[in-house]
Amino acid sequence: MAGQLVKEWAGIQQFPVATQEKLVDLLAKLKNQNADTLTILVMGKGGVGKSSTINSIIGERVVTVSAFQSETPRPVMVSRSRAGFTLNIIDTPGLVEGGYVNDQVFDSIKRFLMTKTIDVLLYVDRLDAYRVDDLDKQVVKAITDSFGKEIWHKAMVVLTHAQLSPPDALTYEELFSKRSESLLKCVRQGARISKKDVQNFAIPVALVENSGRCNKNEHDEKILPTGTPWIPNVVHAITDIALNGHGGILVDQKVIHPFNPSIPKHNVMPFLAFVLQYFFVIKPIQKQIKYDVSRETIPSWA
Amino acid sequence: MGKGGVGKSSTVNSIIGERVVTVSAFQSETPRPVMVSRSRSGFTLNIIDTPGLVEGGYVSDQVLETIKRFLLNKTIDVLLYVDRLDAYRVDNMDKQVVKAITDSFGKKIWHKAVVVLTHAQLSPPDALSYEEFFSKRSESLLKCVRQGARISKKDLQNFAIPVALVENSGRCNKNEHDEKILPSGTPWIPNLVHTITDVALNGKEGILVDQKLIEGPNANERGKLYIPLILAVQASFRYFFVIKPIQKWIKDDIARETKPSWD
Numbered sequence: 333m334a335g336q337l338v339k340e341w342a343g344i345q346q347f348p349v350a351t352q353e354k355l356v357d358l359l360a361k362l363k364n365q366n367a368d369t370l371t372i373l374v375m376g377k378g379g380v381g382k383s384s385t386i387n388s389i390i391g392e393r394v395v396t397v398s399a400f401q402s403e404t405p406r407p408v409m410v411s412r413s414r415a416g417f418t419l420n421i422i423d424t425p426g427l428v429e430g431g432y433v434n435d436q437v438f439d440s441i442k443r444f445l446m447t448k449t450i451d452v453l454l455y456v457d458r459l460d461a462y463r464v465d466d467l468d469k470q471v472v473k474a475i476t477d478s479f480g481k482e483i484w485h486k487a488m489v490v491l492t493h494a495q496l497s498p499p500d501a502l503t504y505e506e507l508f509s510k511r512s513e514s515l516l517k518c519v520r521q522g523a524r525i526s527k528k529d530v531q532n533f534a535i536p537v538a539l540v541e542n543s544g545r546c547n548k549n550e551h552d553e554k555i556l557p558t559g560t561p562w563i564p565n566v567v568h569a570i571t572d573i574a575l576n577g578h579g580g581i582l583v584d585q586k587v588i589h590p591f592n593p594s595i596p597k598h599n600v601m602p603f604l605a606f607v608l609q610y611f612f613v614i615k616p617i618q619k620q621i622k623y624d625v626s627r628e629t630i631p632s633w634a
Numbered sequence: 635m636g637k638g639g640v641g642k643s644s645t646v647n648s649i650i651g652e653r654v655v656t657v658s659a660f661q662s663e664t665p666r667p668v669m670v671s672r673s674r675s676g677f678t679l680n681i682i683d684t685p686g687l688v689e690g691g692y693v694s695d696q697v698l699e700t701i702k703r704f705l706l707n708k709t710i711d712v713l714l715y716v717d718r719l720d721a722y723r724v725d726n727m728d729k730q731v732v733k734a735i736t737d738s739f740g741k742k743i744w745h746k747a748v749v750v751l752t753h754a755q756l757s758p759p760d761a762l763s764y765e766e767f768f769s770k771r772s773e774s775l776l777k778c779v780r781q782g783a784r785i786s787k788k789d790l791q792n793f794a795i796p797v798a799l800v801e802n803s804g805r806c807n808k809n810e811h812d813e814k815i816l817p818s819g820t821p822w823i824p825n826l827v828h829t830i831t832d833v834a835l836n837g838k839e840g841i842l843v844d845q846k847l848i849e850g851p852n853a854n855e856r857g858k859l860y861i862p863l864i865l866a867v868q869a870s871f872r873y874f875f876v877i878k879p880i881q882k883w884i885k886d887d888i889a890r891e892t893k894p895s896w897d
Contacts, residue, residue, distance in 0.1 A: 379722035399722055399759045400770055430726025431691035460720070460753075462639035462659055466690025493720075499659045500804040510660055544760040625888060 341412035341419065343391025347563065350551035354564035358571045359417045365575050369418040371448055372570060375441070376456035377471060378402055378426025381492030384542035385456060386410065386421050388563065395423045402426055407444040420448075428467060433474045442478055445583040452573050453483055457515060459491035459507075459539065464514045472522025479587060484523050484533050485578035488569050489515055494539035494556050495546055504557050512537045536573070538566045635701070636716035637731060638662055638686020641752030644802035645716060646670065646683050648823065655683045662686055667704040680708075688727060693734045702738055705843040712833050713743050713841075717775060719751035719767075719799065722759075724774045732782025740847065744783050744793050745838035748829050749775055754799035754816050755806055764817050772797045796833065798826045 344352055362370060374382045383395040383404055394410045396403035402425060409422045422445070425437045455475070457468075475483065491511065498507040516535060519525075525533050539556050546554040546562075553561035581587075636642050643655040643664055654670045656663035662685060669682045682704070685697050715735070717728075735743065751771065758767035776795060779785075785793050799816050806814040806822075813821035841847075 378725075399762060399767065400724075400774055402723070426723075428691075431688070431730065463662070463686075464660075465638075470691065497803065497805050502659060507659065514660055543757065545757050621884065624884070628888065 338411040338413050338418055341390070341414040343394075343412070344414060346391050348548075348552040351553045351561060351563055354561075355567055356415070358564070358567050359414060362571055362574060363415075363417055367451075367574060368416055369420065370451050370570070370574055371420040371422070371580070372452045372454060373422045373424070373445070373450045374454045374456060375424050375427060375475060376454075377428045377468075380426075380456045380458050381540065381542055382426075382454075382456045383423050385454070385490060385492060385540050386423050388540065388542045389421065389566065390419075407441050409444075427471050427474065431467065433467075433470045435474075438474060438478050442583065442587070447582075447584060449580040449582045450479070450483065451486060451580045452570050453479075453487040454490045454570075455487055455519070456490045456492060458493050459511055460493045460496050461511075464518045468515070468518045469522040472519050476523040479581050479583070481523055481525070482578070483581050484519065484525065484535060485576070486573055486580060487519075487535050488573055489519070489535060489537040490540050490566065491515075491537060492540045492542060494562065495541040495543065496557075508539065536569045538562070538569045540566060635684050635687060635713065635735060637688045637728075640686075640716050640718050641800065641802055642686075642714075642716045643683050645714070645750060645752060645800050646681050648800065648802045649681065649826065650679075667701050669704075682708075687731050687734065691727070693727075693730045695734075698734055698738050702843065702848045706848065707842075707844065709840040709842045710739070710743065711746060711840040712830050713739075713747040714750045714830075715747055715779070716750045716752060718753050719771055720753045720756045721771075724778045728775070728778045729782040732779050736783040739841050739843070741783055741785070742838070743841050744779065744785065744795060745836070746833055746840060747779075747795050748826075748833055749779070749795055749797045750800055750826070751775075751797060752800045752802060754822065755801040755803065756817075768799070796829050798822075798829045800826060 344355060347355065362368075374386060376382050379402070383397045386395055387393050387397065390410060390412060395408060404423055404425045407422055407424045409420055411418060411420045413419075424441050425434075427434060427437055429437075453475075455472075489512065491508075496504075496507075498504050502510075516537070519535060520530065520533070523533075539560075540562055541554065541556065547557075549555045549559065549561060551561075554563060556562050556565075639662070643657045646655050647653050647657065650670060650672060655668060664683055664685045667682055667684045669680055671678060671680045673679075684701050685694075687693055687697055689697070713735075715732075749772070751768075756764075758764050762770075776797070779795060780790070780793070783793075799820075800822055801814065801816065807817075809815045809819065809821065811821075814823060816822050816825075
């Protein structure tokens with residue numbers, strides 16, 4: 333990371349005063365708990381709004397966004413400082429490509445994160461998506477396999493496109509509730525969080541509206557359809573996670589190396605393969621050869 | 635037809651004007667193809683709703699099979715290929731869906747197709763006007779259809795696939811005549827039906843789904859015929875190039891072995 337310039341968080345000044353005040357309070361809270369940096373990892377499928385969310389939080393167009401294609405070919409970290417506090421946000425490429433979880437993207441993310449500690453994971457998806465399927469579960473599983481189950485102690489779900497009109501016959505609250513529940517269930521399944529472990533993994537869900545058309549309140553703050561200013565709301569949820577007592581995820585060699593001795597099958601498979609081959613292939617062939625040899629009549633002149 | 639959750643059933647309900655097929659915001663309510671038929675002054679409209687073609691990252695062959703079986707001996711006059719206007723990526727998965735439709739019904743189905751984009755009452759992303767957004771989204775999807783259906787550049791003018799916008803929500807804006815309109819002001823239901831009519835009368839034939847079409851020559855299926863042949867080749871290869879030499883070496887070894895005189 334030589335040459336990585338940590339800039340002053342100038343973008344904070346373009347927020348309305350009410351939002352700025354709330355953000356400064358939250359940063360102070362973090363500093364009080366001796367946390368003077370925070371590293372946030374943003375992940376999710378392609379096109380859900382990861383880069384847009386980062387631009388919104390930072391208050392500047394720090395990462396390129398296009399409506400129709402991915403502009404994030406590789407992970408990128410954006411760092412901003414304010415009053416002695418440094419915020420690092422890591423944008424990543426979409427985790428799914430053409431129906432498959434993209435292992436290459438995971439590898440590039442893991443390599444990028446080498447020796448960094450993830451304090452908070454933002455798992456991003458759209459509020460206005462109408463199906464959760466096996467692919468979503470595969471994404472969660474891949475995140476869990478890459479970083480360990482503990483990452484879900486430091487995670488929150490971010491739902492974008494929050495300024496929507498819900499489908500007929502559902503109120504906004506009902507839509508939000510059902511959509512959240514749907515996605516959280518998917519996370520629990522993909523991360524293999526057992527029923528009795530569920531209370532240890534209380535994953536908050538935050539709404540986000542990145543469009544310039546986001547409605548505003550009387551203080552000019554961008555608000556959700558519920559009236560809540562969403563930027564302080566997300567940062568508050570992030571702060572709560574940062575201070576929730578669980579350790580950040582240090583991404584070191586053990587995490588990155590694909591051979592994970594804690595996965596039993598990695599240990600057992602080669603051994604098992606050898607044993608099976610010995611008993612079911614080698615020994616029978618030896619026996620067969622011996623049998624053939626013993627049966628063969630030897631001419632008297634041999 | 636289309637992927638799951640894009641608004642196929644909602645669009646059918648909008649056109650018919652009644653809740654003829656069940657819709658739920660969070661799950662598929664269309665487990666199998668269903669045909670809705672309505673008559674008016676001697677004219678009969680048949681609309682066939684289908685389950686989503688993608689399941690968990692894969693094009694569902696099962697779903698395609700049930701659709702083909704359902705359509706046996708029916709003629710498809712118009713195909714509505716449905717997707718969302720407010721989707722921001724077109725990827726290989728979409729191409730696979732188009733390819734699967736093409737493999738199942740033949741390339742000619744794209745002479746009778748309309749691309750339907752739902753959720754039309756949207757605010758476009760920053761820095762794009764609604765028209766620009768619609769234009770780019772259409773172009774993106776049409777390019778995907780051309781690639782997935784293998785429509786060559788010179789064949790392009792023969793496959794002029796129209797794109798229609800649809801807004802199925804009850805909150806759809808209305809004009810002074812109480813008609814549901816698009817952000818451009820166009821009443822979208824007559825617009826869609828007009829497009830369907832144009833395609834029906836475009837001179838190209840409807841697709842008769844007969845036994846022959848269902849059974850093959852589906853490029854995917856054709857390969858299966860080769861499997862017994864390949865196995866036979868493998869078996870003979872194994873016999874001549876592996877087994878026989880090993881037998882010979884074993885015999886040679888035995889022959890060369892010196893026998894003690896007491897044996």
